[in-house]
Amino acid sequence: MQVFFAGTRGAYPTLKPTSQKTGGNTNCVTVTVGEDRLIIDGGTGTENILPSDTDDTILLSHFHLDHLIGLPMFLTRKQHGACSIIKSVDASSPSTKSVLSKIFGTEFFPVPLEVIHPTLHYQDFVTSTHIGKWSITSHPLNHPGGGSGYRICHQDSDQTFTHLLDHEHGSELDQALLKFARGSSLVAWDGCYEAEIYEHVKGFGHSTWQEGIKFGDTIRSPVAISGHRFNRTDVECDQIETQLTSPHMLARDGLFVELPLD
Ligand SMILES: [Zn+2]
Ligand SMILES: [Zn+2]
Numbered sequence: 640m641q642v643f644f645a646g647t648r649g650a651y652p653t654l655k656p657t658s659q660k661t662g663g664n665t666n667c668v669t670v671t672v673g674e675d676r677l678i679i680d681g682g683t684g685t686e687n688i689l690p691s692d693t694d695d696t697i698l699l700s701h702f703h704l705d706h707l708i709g710l711p712m713f714l715t716r717k718q719h720g721a722c723s724i725i726k727s728v729d730a731s732s733p734s735t736k737s738v739l740s741k742i743f744g745t746e747f748f749p750v751p752l753e754v755i756h757p758t759l760h761y762q763d764f765v766t767s768t769h770i771g772k773w774s775i776t777s778h779p780l781n782h783p784g785g786g787s788g789y790r791i792c793h794q795d796s797d798q799t800f801t802h803l804l805d806h807e808h809g810s811e812l813d814q815a816l817l818k819f820a821r822g823s824s825l826v827a828w829d830g831c832y833e834a835e836i837y838e839h840v841k842g843f844g845h846s847t848w849q850e851g852i853k854f855g856d857t858i859r860s861p862v863a864i865s866g867h868r869f870n871r872t873d874v875e876c877d878q879i880e881t882q883l884t885s886p887h888m889l890a891r892d893g894l895f896v897e898l899p900l901d
Contacts, residue, residue, distance in 0.1 A: 640798035642825055642863075643669045644894040646684015649805065649831045649845060649866040650705050660873040662892020665705040666866065668827060670800050672793040677773055679789065679802050681724075685709035687892060690717035696770055699726040700804060701786035702738050711743065714756035721758040725770065727777035727787040728763040736761040778819040780806040782844040790819060798824040798898040804866045805829050807843070808850040816854075823860040824898040826851075827890065830864035830879075848879050852887055861886035861900055 646652075646664030653663035667684030670677045678688065678697045682705050690713060697713075700706055714722060726735040739761075744751030753759050762768070767776040772794035780786040780803060788803040801823040803816065820826050830848030832840055837847050848864045855862030864887070867876065880889040886900050 640793065640796045640800060640824065640898040641671045642800055642827075642896045642898065643671070643688070644684075644827075644863065644865060644890040644892065644896075645669060645687040646682045646709070647865040647867055647890045647892050647894070648682075648705075648869060649829070651869040652683045652705075653869050657872040657874070660891065661867060661871070661876045664892050665708065666700075666804060667709060668802060668865075670791055670793075672772070672796045675772055675793060677770070677791065680706040681708070681710035681713060682706050683709045684892060685713040688713075690722075691720060692718075693720040695720065695722045697722065697724050698775065698789060699724060699735065700780075700789070700802065701782060701784065702742075703784065703805065704742075706805075707739070707742065710752060711748065711750065711755055714752060714759070717756055721760060722756055723760045723762055723770075725762040725764065725768070725775075727765065727789070729785075730765060732785075734761065735763050776819075778816060779812060780816075781808070781810040781812050782806055788816065788819065790823070800824060800898070801826045801860075803828055805831075805844055806846055808846045808854075809841075817858055820854070820860065821858045823858070824900070825896060826855060826858075826860050826862045827865050828854065828862050829866040831866045831868050833879075852883065855887055861888065863888050863890040863894070863896065865890040
């Protein structure tokens with residue numbers, strides 16, 4: 640199983656010279672086993688991946704714009720095959736198709752996604768689904784407006800990747816999430832903030848990199864710190880990286896991880 644961090648920035652893409660090493664694209668991660676690829680989120684990190692010549696599947700964590708804004712351009716570049724957008728949705732919540740159609744092709748964005756790419760499909764599920772050889776289980780995250788963490792497995796691999804963005808620690812979900820993520824080969828964590836500034840941003844829906852490390856140590860799984868604060872500089876990322884002990888890692892745009900880790 641290979642995990643590729645195509646975009647690791649939270650909230651807002653950044654192009655500053657001080658963030659070139661980490662990269663400035665918003666969330667997008669791919670998980671690949673053999674010929675099968677699953678794309679998680681459609682942030683501007685989609686600029687760092689190629690649409691496939693066959694079908695693409697994009698799994699959405701939630702509807703915040705930084706996780707969606709790359710979708711139109713990705714679909715513009717997609718010449719062949721169909722594209723499916725899938726998401727865990729509460730039975731009582733509006734469908735993914737209805738939410739996206741309120742954003743794209745309205746006063747917020749000129750063209751509907753279906754006009755950009757006519758073979759676009761939507762598939763909502765509640766807690767688990769199978770897509771080809773993938774099996775995906777979801778768990779609620781603590782984030783304004785809601786969000787889903789995903790535990791991802793593939794029939795041809797004994798590895799498990801768990802994606803927990805966007806998420807703020809410190810709620811009653813913490814214990815359940817530890818259980819949900821236990822046994823993961825890699826956990827992607829919302830390390831947007833530093834513990835030192837967290838008090839000022841509590842309730843904004845993001846965690847700290849230090850909480851990510853605690854989480855990984857508790858379940859004995861490697862953690863990749865992602866979802867970087869939009870104004871976290873390369874120097875600050877380097878400083879965080881020096882404080883991480885193996886097997887934890889700092890995700891930057893372009894990080895490629897082969898699982899299992901050595
Ligand atoms: Zn976000
Ligand atoms: Zn969000």
